[in-house]
């Protein structure tokens with residue numbers, strides 16, 4: 001028999017609260033808005049909601065810069081609203097996991113403010129260092145295209161920040177920091193949350209602050225990527241906190257190979273339960289995401305396959321709040337918008353692992369239709385634009401980079417209706433809606449049996465009813481000529497998934513009874529239409 005776990009059988013829905021549903025007309029999504037949409041989430045077949053940060057925060061990085069881990073941002077509501085949301089979700093058998101952002105805090109966090117005084121007991125909560133030879137303490141570079149050190153006049157020293165300068169890194173060499181984090185985790189677990197999505201969790205421990213080997217990106221990263229000390233912290237959190245609760249963790253882990261992935265989430269390691277790996281999301285880029293190459297579905301399929309074969313249980317995802325929309329990226333958001341959205345859904349729910357849907361993905365939302373920088377809101381985009389201008393990259397090319405790669409592609413408000421502001425808000429949205437909400441919206445799709453939304457519902461139901469799609473062994477059959485074929489096997493049963501990632505009609509050799517087809521085929525004759533996806537059932 002296989003190792004049954006509720007979080008393996010679950011389908012997770014990620015909510016980016018700011019862009020999901022506004023309930024009070026201030027243009028910002030909020031907790032009450034989520035509450036109003038719980039029925040829709042339940043009807044989709046969701047078992048777990050991952051809530052992107054709703055804590056108190058100056059929102060320099062939309063909540064990934066926390067100034068109080070035990071308070072709700074007033075934009076989103078109150079702690080009472082949060083408790084009600086947990087309770088109402090539970091009534092619908094939906095659990096909630098929180099975003100745990102512990103690599104850094106906000107520079108407005110009281111710990112950081114106190115730590116600016118060299119004599120403060122909070123001084124060692126962060127990395128404070130003197131200038132070295134008149135320059136910065138080391139040569140590291142940040143995730144957002146800047147230097148990693150910021151000068152603070154109050155203490156005449158620099159502090160480390162791997163992300164924006166408003167996000168100082170916590171120092172895990174201090175036992176006090178880890179003790180604080182454990183308390184914060186218990187605080188939320190005691191409130192009834194069912195676990196955490198752990199932000200950049202494999203870089204929290206810096207083994208040394210020495211200069212790094214000069215690299216095109218992230219100089220210095222060999223001193224903090226998945227260090228032994230990082231593994232030790234994860235085991236300690238598991239042992240001292242998580243073990244006492246019925247919960248799970250999914251780690252956002254950057255720059256990991258399948259082998260490193262195993263070291264982070266194999267069950268016997270007792271660290272994380274699953275991870276978001278990035279390799280498949282990086283198949284359409286050169287070195288950094290800002291330099292895109294043409295999407296190649298064969299490479300994509302091979303990378304996915306490699307992970308399926310190496311890591312026993314992983315998070316399956318094609319979108320989140322940091323990524324452009326999958327249909328615009330891996331599918332075709334024009335003529336084959338419907339078919340390719342459904343093809344990607346077919347893949348999402350038939351791979352081995354826990355599937356994560358990002359809000360709007362279930363209705364095939366696409367990248368933004370903005371015209372210039374003034375419509376963007378993301379700090380990463382602003383910093384990269386600044387850097388690109390400094391490097392004399394032509395303005396028109398910079399805008400092209402933004403259009404394809406900006407994180408705001410995934411942050412346009414949820415398209416609920418065809419009306420003005422798409423039912424997201426009665427006020428002025430904090431970020432512009434995509435004008436295509438007239439064509440792409442929840443309400444229309446809810447009423448159309450053939451919609452992408454109803455295809456998602458069907459696939460989620462199919463997965464829930466067929467343990468073979470959850471626990472079955474994965475096997476690759478073909479990843480070439482834009483055709484991806486794999487199977488899942490359990491006991492005597494076999495399910496074969498056949499995907500045509502192209503606009504060409506192609507033929508393949510496969511037989512079985514049709515379980516699902518994005519062309520509503522009743523039987524399969526080996527001919528694959530553009531972006532066709534078909535799931536066949538047979539005996540081994």
Ligand code: ISL
Nearest residue numbers: 061064101143163199200254289322407
């Ligand atoms: O978004 C990325 C690429 O554009 C990633 O490099 C991203 O910065 C990285 O995956 C870490 O992301 C997480 O931590 C960041 C935050 O800005 C992201 O929203 C979050 O998902 C810092 O907390």
Ligand code: CA
Nearest residue numbers: 022024028030
């Ligand atoms: Ca609001």
